[in-house]
Amino acid sequence: MNSELKIYNTLTREKEIFKPLNAPHVGMYVCGPTLYSHAHLGNCRTFLSFDVVFRYLKHLGYKVRYVRNITDVGHLESDGDEGEDKIAKRARLEKLEPMEIVQLYAVDFHKVLDDFNLLPPSIEPTASGHIIEQIEMTKKIIANGLAYEVDGTIWFNVEKFAKDYPYTELSGRKLDELLEGTRDNLEGQEEKRGRLDFALWKKAKPEHIMRWPSPWGEGFPGWHIECSAMSSKYLGEQFDIHGGGMDLVPTHHTNEIAQNVACCKKSPAKIWMHTNMLTVNGQKMSKSLGNSFLPEQLFTGSHLLLQRGYSAMVVRFFMLQAHYRSTLDFSNSALQASEKGYQRLMNAMKLIAGLKTSEKSSFKFENVKADIYNALNDDFNTPVVIAGLFEAAGIINSVNDGNASVTAADKEKLQKLFSEIVFDVLGLKEESGAGSDKIDGLMKLIIELRKDVRTKKDFAASDKIRDELLKVGIQVKDGKDGVTWTTN
Numbered sequence: 001m002n003s004e005l006k007i008y009n010t011l012t013r014e015k016e017i018f019k020p021l022n023a024p025h026v027g028m029y030v031c032g033p034t035l036y037s038h039a040h041l042g043n044c045r046t047f048l049s050f051d052v053v054f055r056y057l058k059h060l061g062y063k064v065r066y067v068r069n070i071t072d073v074g075h076l077e078s079d080g081d082e083g084e085d086k087i088a089k090r091a092r093l094e095k096l097e098p099m100e101i102v103q104l105y106a107v108d109f110h111k112v113l114d115d116f117n118l119l120p121p122s123i124e125p126t127a128s129g130h131i132i133e134q135i136e137m138t139k140k141i142i143a144n145g146l147a148y149e150v151d152g153t154i155w156f157n158v159e160k161f162a163k164d165y166p167y168t169e170l171s172g173r174k175l176d177e178l179l180e181g182t183r184d185n186l187e188g189q190e191e192k193r194g195r196l197d198f199a200l201w202k203k204a205k206p207e208h209i210m211r212w213p214s215p216w217g218e219g220f221p222g223w224h225i226e227c228s229a230m231s232s233k234y235l236g237e238q239f240d241i242h243g244g245g246m247d248l249v250p251t252h253h254t255n256e257i258a259q260n261v262a263c264c265k266k267s268p269a270k271i272w273m274h275t276n277m278l279t280v281n282g283q284k285m286s287k288s289l290g291n292s293f294l295p296e297q298l299f300t301g302s303h304l305l306l307q308r309g310y311s312a313m314v315v316r317f318f319m320l321q322a323h324y325r326s327t328l329d330f331s332n333s334a335l336q337a338s339e340k341g342y343q344r345l346m347n348a349m350k351l352i353a354g355l356k357t358s359e360k361s362s363f364k365f366e367n368v369k370a371d372i373y374n375a376l377n378d379d380f381n382t383p384v385v386i387a388g389l390f391e392a393a394g395i396i397n398s399v400n401d402g403n404a405s406v407t408a409a410d411k412e413k414l415q416k417l418f419s420e421i422v423f424d425v426l427g428l429k430e431e432s433g434a435g436s437d438k439i440d441g442l443m444k445l446i447i448e449l450r451k452d453v454r455t456k457k458d459f460a461a462s463d464k465i466r467d468e469l470l471k472v473g474i475q476v477k478d479g480k481d482g483v484t485w486t487t488n
Contacts, residue, residue, distance in 0.1 A: 047068070067230065116312050155199060443485055
C-alpha cells in the first residue's frame with residue numbers, strides 16, 4: 001500500500017511519519033518484565049501491542065531487530081531507590097536463590113506469551129548478564145560530570161543535567177513541580193545532593209544477596225541503567241522505537257533518556273510508544289481492590305469477578321478491539337461480545353475457500369483492502385482494522401448465501417488478505433484441541449438426531465432444536481448440499 005505509516009510519538013505528542021534511520025532495518029526496544037511474580041494482564045497487553053507492531057513492520061518488509069529485556073536485578077520495591085530488590089526479597093521469603101525465582105517466573109512468563117501467540121523477540125537480554133556494560137556506561141556518565149559517588153553508590157545529578165537538557169521532556173511535567181512534590185529526607189537517601197537524583201549503581205548492604213564487584217566496591221546496578229546499557233549494546237546509540245507501558249514515562253523512561261544523553265549526547269530513540277492501562281468494570285485494576293487477575297484465571301474463569309473462562313485467542317481479540325493508547329476495560333459482557341466477534345471472523349475465513357465464483361464481483365475489493373491498511377498505517381489502529389475485517393466478513397457471508405457475487409481473482413485476494421492480516425499481523429489463530437473436537441462431535445450427533453426427526457416429519461421438534469441452538473450462539477442452516485452450522 002502507498003499510505004505512509006504514522007506512529008504517535010510520546011516525545012512530540014503527535015503522529016510522525018515513520019522513517020527508520022537505516023531503512024529497511026528497524027531497531028525496537030521494549031521494556032520487559034521484572035521476574036519476581038506471575039505475569040499480569042497489564043504486561044500482557046503491552047507485549048501484545050508491540051507484538052502487532054513487530055508483526056506489521058515485518059509484514060511491510062522491514063528487517064526488525066526487536067529487543068525485549070528481562071529485569072532480574074536492580075528493581076527495588078519502589079520506583080525510586082529505597083527498599084529491597086524485588087527479586088531478592090521474594091527469594092528471601094521463599095528461601096530460594098534469586099535466580100531460582102527468576103527461572104520460575106521466566107518459564108511462566110514465556111508460557112503466557114506463547115498462549116497469547118506472541119512472537120519471540122529477536123534478543124531477550126537479562127540485566128544480570130550485562131553488568132559490565134552497565135558499569136562502563138556509569139563510568140562514562142561520571143567522566144562527563146553528570147554523576148557522583150557517595151560511599152560506594154553512584155548518583156545521577158538530575159538538576160545539573162536539567163540545566164542543559166529538558167529532563168521532563170517526555171512526561172511534559174515541569175521540573176519545579178517535581179522538586180516540590182518530592183519528599184524531603186527520604187529514608188536511606190540523605191546522601192543524595194538533589195531530591196530527584198537516582199542511583200546508577202547501589203552499594204550492597206551486608207545482607208544483600210545479589211552483588212557484583214565494581215570500581216566503587218561491591219554493589220548492584222540501578223533499575224534504569226540496565227535498559228540504557230542493553231539498548232545501546234544491541235541497537236546502537238540511537239534507534240527507531242522504544243516502547244513500554246505508560247506507567248514507565250515519568251520515571252523509568254525519563255531517566256533512560258537522561259542516562260543516554262549524559263553518556264553519548266544522544267537521546268536513545270526517535271519514537272517513544274506507550275500503552276495505556278487496564279480497568280475492570282470501570283475501576284483501575286489493582287490487587288488491593290480485589291479486581292486484579294492473572295491470565296490463567298482469565299482462561300479458566302476461576303476469579304470471582306468472572307462468570308466463566310475465555311480462551312487466549314478470545315482475550316487477544318478483545319485486547320485488539322481497543323487502540324493500544326486507549327484504556328481497556330475488562331467486563332464479562334465485553335469478553336462475551338469479543339468471543340462472538342472472534343468466532344464470526346473465524347467462521348468467515350472458513351467460508352472463503354468454498355465460495356462460488358462469478359464473472360463479476362458485487363463489491364470493490366481494493367476499497368476493503370485500502371481501509372484495512374489505512375488503519376494499520378494510522379498508528380496501528382487495530383479496532384478500525386477489525387471493523388474492516390467485519391465488513392469483509394459480511395461480504396463473504398452474503399456471497400455464501402447467494403446474495404452477492406465474487407470473481408475468482410477477488411476470492412483469491414480475499415483469502416490472502418484474511419490470512420495476512422488476521423494471522424500474520426493481528427496474530428490470531430484458529431483454536432483447536434480437545435474442546436473444539438468435542439463440540440464438533442456433539443454437533444454431528446445433534447444434526448443426525450435432527451435429521452431423524454425431520455425424516456419422521458416432526459418439523460416442530462426440528463425447529464425447536466434449531467432455535468435452542470441459536471440461543472447459545474450456534475446457527476444451523478439447511479441447504480441444497482446438506483446441513484451446515486456456524487457459531488455466532
